Structures are given as structure tokens and as C-alpha cells.
Amino acid sequence: MHDSTDLVRGRLGGFLIAAVAFGFAPNAAMAQxxxxxxAIGTFTIAFDREPFALMWGGTLSAPGVFHSHFFDTTASNYLSQSGAALLATGGSQEHPALSLRHEITPTGLNPAGQAASRYVQATSADFSVDADTLAGTGHLGLTGVQKISVGTGIWAGSSLVYGDYALRYDPSARQSIWNANGVTAIANGWFLENHIYSIVAGVYDFANLSLVVGDADNWQMRGDLLISPENAYMLTGVAKVEDVGDFCLGVGSYAGCAAAPVPVLGAFVLFGTGLAGLMLKLKKNS
Structure with missing residues (x-):
């Protein structure tokens, strides 16, 4: 994890460092x-509690924002579970958010017959990651929906959901959004894009990436999740970039990898930051 001030000042931005610089031989698979x-893979998130708890004037004992429910692939069934149904399910009690597992969707057309306000994305046929530079093309579709609730302030008792993600790489677009919000750092370009409720916008960007490669179809990427300044402004009144958790994207034999920082030898590490905003849909609980 890294201090948000360092992230905003760009001290971690935009440096590609090969492990060979530390005396380790690079993996031969890195050039592919x-x-x-x-379509076998998972994207697992472990959120830090503290950054959310301190939002809206909250404290660690009386959190301002907290994770209240996660709907995995089965529970968030896009054929039967509308956005409103998910908002109304699961209550608004705090639960740990240490292993929220989204699953990769198959390639092809977006699924037909989805319930109201659901927009699960298919993985694009051209999705790829350059193992040498960590640049990407296309997008990964991901199942799963998270519900977050507000415990303090004027929105106390409200909840929001986000999910039906597409995982994308677009450094130019991310940097433009970054600059427009007054953050002077370098976006690395990877981000999660929300689609539930047809709100198409970035919600988390990636930083401090590491890559482990078995072969082209078996690999994992892990790193930090950053909340966008727009979302931070909505929740705190201050537009800032802040590290709020970790993730692990595991494909093929690496599916199911845990979202925890693990030192990796012989892998490339990309240090960088990014942002984009999503004004998430709020619903006042009755």
C-alpha cells in the first residue's frame, strides 16, 4: 500500500522496472x-476497511462507508436479478470485503435477456496483454456485483451498487480524465469500468502491477486498486487518489488467486497510478 499523497504527486507514476535490474533473470515467456x-479466470478484490470507514466523517468504530454485500456469479444472475433487486437484497450490515471474486465472461456478444439495469459484458475476442510492456487491447468482461452502504452523514442508510465490469486498458483516456480532475500524476491505463445501471465509467484504476506468466493462457496480474477522485469527492468532499485495496487477476491455471500482495521474482513490475470517476447510483433504504 502507498500513501495517497505520494500517488497524487506522481512519485510512483509511470516507471517500468524489469526484475533483472534487481539481479533476477527475466522470464522467457515475457515476450509474448x-x-x-x-474464459477460465477470476478477478479477486480485497478492500481495505479504513479508507472507506473514514469517509463521510466516519470512524473505525462507526464507519462512514462500508461493504455490505457481494453478489457472486450465481447470486448476481443477470437473467433474474435486476439492479433494483440487488440494491434491496442483503441488508446494510457491515461485512468483510477480503475476497470478492468476479469471474471472467466468455468471448462473443453481450449476454441477451438481461434483467433491468443489468449490463454484463462479454470478453472481447481481441483481449490481450503484452507481457513485455503490460499494455493491453480489448477488454475482459467480469461477473459479480458489490453493494456498499453509507453509515454517516446526509446519506446515512443509503446503499449503492456497482459491477458488471469491463476490465480495460486505455492510458490516453485515463490520463485525460486524470488531468481534468487536477491530479498531476501518470495513469498506467488499466481500470475497471462499471456498467450496471448503464452508468459506463471507470470506478477503480490499477497501480503497482506485477505479472507472473506460465504461458499465453496461464498467467496472473496483481496490484493495488485506487479509488477515483470523482468518487472520492462524492464520498468525502475531496477529489483525491487513494489506495483502497489489492486485486489479483488469474487466468487459466492461476484462476482463484488471492488478492494479497506477494513478492514475485523474475517478473516485470509496473509502477503507476490512474483514475476515473463513477457517480454510483444511490438508493435510500426504507
């Missing part, structure tokens, strides 16, 4: 394009 053609 990685894919998710098998």
Missing part, C-alpha cells in the same frame, strides 16, 4: 501476448 481465450 497473453490472452483469456479459455
Amino acid at each position: 501476448m497473453l490472452t483469456a481465450a479459455s
Whole structure:
């Protein structure tokens, strides 16, 4: 994890460092394009409690914002579970958010017959990651929906959901959004894009990436999640970039990898930051 001030000042931004610089031989597989053609894979998130708890004037004992429910692939069934149904399910009690597992969707067209306000994305056939530079093409679709609740302030008792993600790489677009919000750092370009409720916008950006490669169809990427300044402004009144958790994207034999920082030898590490905003849909609980 890294102090948000360092992130905003760009001290971690935009440096690609090969592990060979630390005396380790680079993995021979690093020169290839990685894919998710098998559609076997997971994107697992572990959120830090403290950054959310302190939002809206909250404290660690009386959190301002907290995780209240996660709907996995089965529970968030896009054919039967509308956005409103998910908002109304699961209550608004705090629960740990240490292993929220989203699953990769198959390639092809977006699923038909989705319930109201649901927009699960198919993985694009051209999705790939350059193992040498960590640049990407296309997008990964992900199942799963998270519900967050507000415990303090004028929105106390309200909840919001986000999910039906697409995982994308677009450094130019991310940097433009970053600059427009007055953050002077370098976006690395990877982010999660919300689609539930047809609100298409970034919600988390990635930083401090590491990559482990078995072969083109078996690999993992892990790193930090940053909340966007727009979302931070909505929740705190201050537009800032802040590290709020960790993730692990595991494809093929790496599916199910845990979202915890693990030192990796012989892998490339990309240090960088990014942002984009999502004004998430709020619903006042009755």
C-alpha cells in the first residue's frame, strides 16, 4: 500500500522496472501476448476497511462507508436479478470485503435477456496483454456485483451498487480524465469500468502491477486498486487518489488467486497510478 499523497504527486507514476535490474533473470515467456481465450479466470478484490470507514466523517468504530454485500456469479444472475433487486437484497450490515471474486465472461456478444439495469459484458475476442510492456487491447468482461452502504452523514442508510465490469486498458483516456480532475500524476491505463445501471465509467484504476506468466493462457496480474477522485469527492468532499485495496487477476491455471500482495521474482513490475470517476447510483433504504 502507498500513501495517497505520494500517488497524487506522481512519485510512483509511470516507471517500468524489469526484475533483472534487481539481479533476477527475466522470464522467457515475457515476450509474448497473453490472452483469456479459455474464459477460465477470476478477478479477486480485497478492500481495505479504513479508507472507506473514514469517509463521510466516519470512524473505525462507526464507519462512514462500508461493504455490505457481494453478489457472486450465481447470486448476481443477470437473467433474474435486476439492479433494483440487488440494491434491496442483503441488508446494510457491515461485512468483510477480503475476497470478492468476479469471474471472467466468455468471448462473443453481450449476454441477451438481461434483467433491468443489468449490463454484463462479454470478453472481447481481441483481449490481450503484452507481457513485455503490460499494455493491453480489448477488454475482459467480469461477473459479480458489490453493494456498499453509507453509515454517516446526509446519506446515512443509503446503499449503492456497482459491477458488471469491463476490465480495460486505455492510458490516453485515463490520463485525460486524470488531468481534468487536477491530479498531476501518470495513469498506467488499466481500470475497471462499471456498467450496471448503464452508468459506463471507470470506478477503480490499477497501480503497482506485477505479472507472473506460465504461458499465453496461464498467467496472473496483481496490484493495488485506487479509488477515483470523482468518487472520492462524492464520498468525502475531496477529489483525491487513494489506495483502497489489492486485486489479483488469474487466468487459466492461476484462476482463484488471492488478492494479497506477494513478492514475485523474475517478473516485470509496473509502477503507476490512474483514475476515473463513477457517480454510483444511490438508493435510500426504507
